[in-house]
Amino acid sequence: MKPFKKIDAQDIAVLRTFVPEDRFFVEDQIHPDYSHDEMMIYGKQEPEVVIQIRNAEEASKVMKYASEHNIPVTPRGAGTGLCGGCVPLHGGIVLNTSLMNRILEIDPDTMTITVEPGVLLMEVQEAVKNAGFLYAPDPGEKSATVGGNVMTNAGGMRAVRYGVTRDYVRGIQVVTPTGEILELGGKVAKNSSGYSLLHLMVGSEGTLGLVTRITMKIMPSPKKMTSLLIPFETLSAALKTVPEIMKLPEVATTIEFMEKEVLDDAQEYLGKEFPNRNYPAYLIVSYSGNSQAHIESMLDTACNTAVKCGALDVFLSDTQERQEAIWNARGAFLEAIKNSTTEMDECDVVLNIDKVAEFVDYTRECSDKYNVRIRSFGHAGDGNLHVYVCKDGLDDETWNHVVHEVMDGFYVKAKELNGQVSGEHGIGHAKKKYLEESVGEAQMNLMRSIKRVFDPQGILNPGKIVD
Amino acid sequence: MRIIVCVKQVPDTQKVQVDPVTGVLIRNGIDTKMNPYDLYALETALRIKEKTDAEIHVISMGPDAAKAVLVESMAMGADEAWLLSDRRFAGADVLATSFTLAQGIKAIGDVDLILCGKQTTDGDTAQVGPAIGEVLNMPHVSWVRKLIDADDKGLVVQQEMMDSVADVRLNYPCLLTVEKGIFEPGLPSYLKMKEARKKEIHVLNLDKCECKDTKRYGLSGSPTQVEKIFEPVYDLQSVRLEGSTEDNAKALFDKLVELKVAGGK
Numbered sequence: 156m157k158p159f160k161k162i163d164a165q166d167i168a169v170l171r172t173f174v175p176e177d178r179f180f181v182e183d184q185i186h187p188d189y190s191h192d193e194m195m196i197y198g199k200q201e202p203e204v205v206i207q208i209r210n211a212e213e214a215s216k217v218m219k220y221a222s223e224h225n226i227p228v229t230p231r232g233a234g235t236g237l238c239g240g241c242v243p244l245h246g247g248i249v250l251n252t253s254l255m256n257r258i259l260e261i262d263p264d265t266m267t268i269t270v271e272p273g274v275l276l277m278e279v280q281e282a283v284k285n286a287g288f289l290y291a292p293d294p295g296e297k298s299a300t301v302g303g304n305v306m307t308n309a310g311g312m313r314a315v316r317y318g319v320t321r322d323y324v325r326g327i328q329v330v331t332p333t334g335e336i337l338e339l340g341g342k343v344a345k346n347s348s349g350y351s352l353l354h355l356m357v358g359s360e361g362t363l364g365l366v367t368r369i370t371m372k373i374m375p376s377p378k379k380m381t382s383l384l385i386p387f388e389t390l391s392a393a394l395k396t397v398p399e400i401m402k403l404p405e406v407a408t409t410i411e412f413m414e415k416e417v418l419d420d421a422q423e424y425l426g427k428e429f430p431n432r433n434y435p436a437y438l439i440v441s442y443s444g445n446s447q448a449h450i451e452s453m454l455d456t457a458c459n460t461a462v463k464c465g466a467l468d469v470f471l472s473d474t475q476e477r478q479e480a481i482w483n484a485r486g487a488f489l490e491a492i493k494n495s496t497t498e499m500d501e502c503d504v505v506l507n508i509d510k511v512a513e514f515v516d517y518t519r520e521c522s523d524k525y526n527v528r529i530r531s532f533g534h535a536g537d538g539n540l541h542v543y544v545c546k547d548g549l550d551d552e553t554w555n556h557v558v559h560e561v562m563d564g565f566y567v568k569a570k571e572l573n574g575q576v577s578g579e580h581g582i583g584h585a586k587k588k589y590l591e592e593s594v595g596e597a598q599m600n601l602m603r604s605i606k607r608v609f610d611p612q613g614i615l616n617p618g619k620i621v622d
Numbered sequence: 623m624r625i626i627v628c629v630k631q632v633p634d635t636q637k638v639q640v641d642p643v644t645g646v647l648i649r650n651g652i653d654t655k656m657n658p659y660d661l662y663a664l665e666t667a668l669r670i671k672e673k674t675d676a677e678i679h680v681i682s683m684g685p686d687a688a689k690a691v692l693v694e695s696m697a698m699g700a701d702e703a704w705l706l707s708d709r710r711f712a713g714a715d716v717l718a719t720s721f722t723l724a725q726g727i728k729a730i731g732d733v734d735l736i737l738c739g740k741q742t743t744d745g746d747t748a749q750v751g752p753a754i755g756e757v758l759n760m761p762h763v764s765w766v767r768k769l770i771d772a773d774d775k776g777l778v779v780q781q782e783m784m785d786s787v788a789d790v791r792l793n794y795p796c797l798l799t800v801e802k803g804i805f806e807p808g809l810p811s812y813l814k815m816k817e818a819r820k821k822e823i824h825v826l827n828l829d830k831c832e833c834k835d836t837k838r839y840g841l842s843g844s845p846t847q848v849e850k851i852f853e854p855v856y857d858l859q860s861v862r863l864e865g866s867t868e869d870n871a872k873a874l875f876d877k878l879v880e881l882k883v884a885g886g887k
Contacts, residue, residue, distance in 0.1 A: 471697075
């Protein structure tokens with residue numbers, strides 16, 4: 156592939172004309188944050204130009220110019236990714252969508268919301284809630300943009316019952332690497348009209364197109380949600396209970412697992428106690444419904460099942476204050492672990508739900524073998540784990556050796572258990588090696604071919620997912 | 623050692639609604655819950671129980687439906703529950719309420735420590751706790767934000783006042799009203815809840831109180847009268863500025879001057 160063009164004064168002079176001056180940044184006007192996402196461990200790279208776009212037409216002009224001049228372009232939302240997806244590995248232009256932050260429409264007749272990609276997840280959830288509905292996906296990072304959610308097919312805690320972001324995307328407007336503006340899908344509820352380019356785009360991490368408008372499904376909001384906090388003697392016992400809860404006739408909204416050590420980190424980070432905090436391991440199981448009686452029957456069945464599986468008690472979280480006490484702690488886990496150590500690496504594998512316990516046991520073996528602190532929590536109900544290897548006091552050389560050995564081991568183990576590399580964080584550039592090892596050459600070749608069809612020059616978000 | 627915790631059932635809503643015609647709080651059709659501040663009082667009792675051999679009794683004044691918060695208290699770890707319920711208690715103000723609760727506490731007897739939430743989220747007076755202490759002629763400390771020490775003789779607590787903080791040593795019997803956040807309240811156990819539903823709740827009416835003078839209870843024992851209840855007016859307006867940074871900054875400044883938030887020339 157042809158080497159990318161370094162941006163020169165003439166390029167800057169042209170690119171400047173596409174947007175007003177206050178949305179164009181070069182050299183020391185570029186904020187250092189543009190060189191990384193949330194995981195600085197995967198390296199940094201500064202862009203040459205940052206452009207804040209307001210609409211598809213501006214994006215199209217930039218893409219056309221970049222395509223004509225072979226300049227790499229990296230899309231960026233809020234920069235909350237965890238695998239380096241928005242890092243401009245080859246410099247060039249960063250297209251920031253965070254000013255495209257308007258909620259365009261909530262349409263109760265088709266039960267959809269249409270937004271620009273820079274709207275934050277928390278803003279979508281709030282707006283839909285205020286309109287009396289529910290936007291069901293609930294990824295942990297609420298300050299991520301919806302564009303980022305769509306591009307990584309973000310999952311989150313309610314995936315057990317409601318599925319992931321992909322299941323809610325009805326239509327998108329995208330700008331292709333050559334600058335064409337496409338409308339994929341729409342507000343329609345089903346679609347068998349040829350290959351789904353829409354679903355190729357969802358989860359493509361900005362390697363196939365730049366999303367500029369999104370229409371998503373919303374749904375009636377259940378009136379009540381109650382959670383059960385279920386303590387166990389061991390995490391293994393907790394995780395073995397999950398398939399039994401999944402078999403019950405009523406589907407739980409959320410099934411999360413956590414251990415005391417992570418809770419201690421969260422308590423320290425938030426400066427706030429967790430209720431009923433002295434047990435080794437927990438499940439949080441939530442049910443939603445429209446009447447107290449309905450929810451209580453679900454709780455009763457879940458409670459009996461948990462006790463049969465060895466739960467030490469079953470605690471009820473049924474008011475807003477109680478829900479906040481639990482969920483604020485759960486929401487702070489990632490930041491809390493980050494805060495507890497000097498550096499960390501993370502793994503977001505997804506496994507069959509009956510294999511989660513085995514994988515967690517394996518992480519413990521690694522922790523003992525390599526003498527390194529490993530923390531995990533995650534979505535027990537959909538098999539998606541978040542495992543963090545913490546550097547703490549290790550020297551750089553030991554750390555680099557240990558973290559690679561441990562991570563390599565995790566992905567080998569995940570493959571052995573028929574799991575997948577990423578449940579919801581994506582591949583970016585950090586997990587490419589593991590993706591190749593996991594899916595094999597034939598699938599990688601198909602992915603590379605798809606990339607070439609959309610982006611023959613490879614200028615859009617180069618170095619991510621495939622090379 | 624015996625600890626008595628006062629709890630109240632309140633509307634489970636962030637926004638209290640008032641009937642525009644009668645000016646009375648709308649309670650029908652709204653879910654109820656335990657007054658959030660009382661959860662802190664109960665948790666404080668449970669933490670003291672961890673250090674001593676205390677038994678915890680909860681008491682509430684209200685209609686039969688208020689048994690729900692007593693069952694919940696037992697599911698959180700209280701040992702016994704008492705309901706003060708009598709038509710003659712209805713319409714009580716702060717004075718009559720605290721008098722009635724004090725009568726209930728006397729009926730339970732042998733109390734070492736009384737714990738109340740700082741206030742309720744519906745009445746909001748924060749007076750009932752201290753008033754119970756006065757009726758019982760018992761030392762009391764309000765706004766307790768920290769339990770420093772507890773043994774079977776007494777307590778050391780930290781009291782937060784408007785402009786100062788005091789560490790106070792009290793001997794039993796005494797009464798505390800506790801602040802939000804003194805401890806994180808535990809959750810009710812679903813398993814204990816099932817047992818608690820089968821357990822007896824001791825019901826006390828006026829006839830079981832030491833003072834039989836009906837003029838001390840309910841509406842007739844209430845010298846204060848609520849003339850009017852009204853909803854506070856919320857006035858949140860949003861202005862969206864669209865334009866260049868300079869224009870927006872100027873427009874924002876002009877708006878702040880207009881609203882007298884920022885000074886003019």
